[in-house]
Amino acid sequence: MAAESKAYAKPLPHLDEENRPWWEALKRHELYLQRCRDCGATRYYPRALCPECLSSQTEWLRSRGAGKVYTFTTTWQNATPGFRESLPYVLAYVELDEGLKLLTNIVDCPPEQVRIGMPVTVVFDDVTPEVTLAKFRPVP
Amino acid sequence: MSLRGKAAIVGAWEHPTRFAPNKTMFQIMAESARGALDDAGLTIKDVDGLCTTGVGMGWMGLLGFCDYLNLTPSYVDSTAIGGSSFVAHTAHAAAAIAAGLCETVLIVYGSTAASQRFAIGTGGVAGGGEPCDQYELPFGPTTVGSYAMIAQRHMHDYGTTPEQLAEVAVIARQHAALNPDAKYREPITVADVLASRIVSSPLHLLDCCMISDGGGAVVVTSAERARDLKKPPVYLLGAGEAVRHTARGTRDFLEVAAAQSGRLAFERAGVSHREIDLAMVYDSFTITVIVTLENLGFCKRGEGGAFVSGGRLRFDGDFPLNTDGGGLSSNHPGMRGMFLLIEAARQLRGEAGARQVRDCQIALVHGTGGNLGTRHSGATLILSNQVG
Numbered sequence: 297m298a299a300e301s302k303a304y305a306k307p308l309p310h311l312d313e314e315n316r317p318w319w320e321a322l323k324r325h326e327l328y329l330q331r332c333r334d335c336g337a338t339r340y341y342p343r344a345l346c347p348e349c350l351s352s353q354t355e356w357l358r359s360r361g362a363g364k365v366y367t368f369t370t371t372w373q374n375a376t377p378g379f380r381e382s383l384p385y386v387l388a389y390v391e392l393d394e395g396l397k398l399l400t401n402i403v404d405c406p407p408e409q410v411r412i413g414m415p416v417t418v419v420f421d422d423v424t425p426e427v428t429l430a431k432f433r434p435v436p
Numbered sequence: 437m438s439l440r441g442k443a444a445i446v447g448a449w450e451h452p453t454r455f456a457p458n459k460t461m462f463q464i465m466a467e468s469a470r471g472a473l474d475d476a477g478l479t480i481k482d483v484d485g486l487c488t489t490g491v492g493m494g495w496m497g498l499l500g501f502c503d504y505l506n507l508t509p510s511y512v513d514s515t516a517i518g519g520s521s522f523v524a525h526t527a528h529a530a531a532a533i534a535a536g537l538c539e540t541v542l543i544v545y546g547s548t549a550a551s552q553r554f555a556i557g558t559g560g561v562a563g564g565g566e567p568c569d570q571y572e573l574p575f576g577p578t579t580v581g582s583y584a585m586i587a588q589r590h591m592h593d594y595g596t597t598p599e600q601l602a603e604v605a606v607i608a609r610q611h612a613a614l615n616p617d618a619k620y621r622e623p624i625t626v627a628d629v630l631a632s633r634i635v636s637s638p639l640h641l642l643d644c645c646m647i648s649d650g651g652g653a654v655v656v657t658s659a660e661r662a663r664d665l666k667k668p669p670v671y672l673l674g675a676g677e678a679v680r681h682t683a684r685g686t687r688d689f690l691e692v693a694a695a696q697s698g699r700l701a702f703e704r705a706g707v708s709h710r711e712i713d714l715a716m717v718y719d720s721f722t723i724t725v726i727v728t729l730e731n732l733g734f735c736k737r738g739e740g741g742a743f744v745s746g747g748r749l750r751f752d753g754d755f756p757l758n759t760d761g762g763g764l765s766s767n768h769p770g771m772r773g774m775f776l777l778i779e780a781a782r783q784l785r786g787e788a789g790a791r792q793v794r795d796c797q798i799a800l801v802h803g804t805g806g807n808l809g810t811r812h813s814g815a816t817l818i819l820s821n822q823v824g
Contacts, residue, residue, distance in 0.1 A: 306574060306576065307560075307564065307573040307574055308574060309570035309571070309573075309574055310564070310565075310570055311570075314567070315567070315570060329685075337684070338684075339684035339685060340571075340684065340685035341567065341568065341570070341571040341685075343567060347684050348684075366589070366689075367585040367586070367588045367589035367592070367689065367809075368585060368588060369581045369584035369585050369588060369636045369637050369638075369639075370634070370636070370637040371576060371578060371581050371636050372633070372634050372635055372636060372637070373558040373578070373580070373635050373636065374558055374559075374560055374576055374578050374581075375555045375558055375559045375560065376559065376560030376576065376578075378576075379560065379576040382576075385576060387575055387576055387577055387578075387581050387585070387636075388585070389585065389689070389809075395685075395686070396684070396685030396686065397682070397685050397686070397687065398571070398685060399571065399572050399575055399577065399682075399810070400575055401575050401576070407637075412588065412589065412592040413592075423574075427574075429574055429575070431575075
């Protein structure tokens with residue numbers, strides 16, 4: 297039997313010239329946010345221009361990867377390949393300590409124990425050789 | 437320029453089908469167009485404007501539909517912002533008519549979502565090509581999950597209960613029992629809703645709208661032309677639309693598009709909340725109704741659960757809502773805004789039979805399109821059978 301695990305079936309992000317640096321940082325297990333050098337607005341997800349002032353002057357901010365569950369749902373039904381074999385799973389928004397919310401999964405925790413306000417920390421899931429996803433688990 | 441009283445819905449027809457494996461989408465659309473034009477006492481030759489979403493109709497679907505019905509409109513709009521699209525189209529049609537771009541607009545919808553076994557709510561989220569999708573689809577969002585996260589937060593912040601959510605579904609079913617075309621007409625209780633399986637916590641199966649086939653159409657024309665037609669005009673008094681999204685990571689998720697679109701519609705109509713006799717509010721999920729009513733300003737944020745309780749939403753209650761049975765119990769082919777318009781027209785004309793709201797003169801229609809917990813649109817209309 298081949299050593300490699302079953303092919304990863306869940307949807308993968310499409311990497312392009314605009315987002316590649318962000319995904320490459322995730323591969324190094326580093327989570328970044330962006331801040332506009334002109335108006336100071338922070339943003340998630342990464343994009344080339346500041347949505348507040350349209351400036352292209354961007355700096356990358358390394359997130360500490362700590363935050364709290366803002367809201368969540370335990371998903372019991374999803375026909376998408378990959379997810380239909382992984383039910384139930386927890387879809388959540390995490391509000392990072394830096395103030396921005398991101399969509400993610402809460403892992404390493406029984407779904408019935410997930411609570412809004414629960415402190416969580418990032419866990420880097422290397423789902424393919426090219427792609428790492430930022431998921432979150434409860435702070436012990 | 438104000439649109440108040442400039443245009444009216446003069447024809448409205450809901451396709452009675454809820455399951456049509458023997459029909460095509462274009463056929464349902466064409467039958468709906470025929471129904472609405474007959475209702476207005478107009479013919480297809482009177483139509484010089486066309487609105488439809490194009491969604492699921494192929495590449496540039498509006499052109500395909502014009503070809504199918506040999507239409508040569510002078511004004512077209514295929515704004516596609518989800519289930520609210522047809523509500524927005526009605527405002528766009530009124531604006532086009534008031535500006536002299538056309539006189540009679542057909543707004544039309546058809547779908548075979550059920551017979552094609554299209555999993556609207558739990559099939560994962562469609563798309564994949566937009567920048568935002570790259571940061572969402574890998575984590576398994578579904579439409580129901582997006583709304584469920586709003587419900588979870590609402591319960592956490594305000595103590596909204598599963599029983600309060602269930603009340604919305606129970607009343608929808610009571611209304612469906614009075615609508616011969618509704619798909620689900622057997623009474624349900626709060627206990628039945630709570631006993632149904634969880635699809636995406638905290639939402640149960642009976643907190644979710646169905647998937648059906650269906651279609652419908654409305655015809656909008658100038659107030660002047662409307663006076664000579666077969667049915668009493670349903671005037672547009674005010675309209676608003678809005679979008680909400682993740683706001684670069686800063687969104688307050690319990691503030692939804694209805695806050696902006698509703699405020700605009702009320703201001704433009706010159707109508708107060710107390711004057712609304714009927715609310716037709718998109719009920720994709722029970723939570724959608726509660727959060728929408730708060731954002732429209734019918735109650736304060738956090739009070740929506742209490743507001744919908746105690747049978748208040750019944751057609752003969754204090755605040756009649758979704759008197760046709762809604763997407764929860766009558767029909768939901770994917771984009772339900774069309775049926776909000778049609779039921780509002782029926783009620784304002786006094787044609788709603790056993791579920792007729794007494795003395796119904798002013799109705800609010802609010803469509804939500806997309807996913808409340810990621811990106812969505814809101815379109816609000818205030819309609820009346822008279823221009824005060």
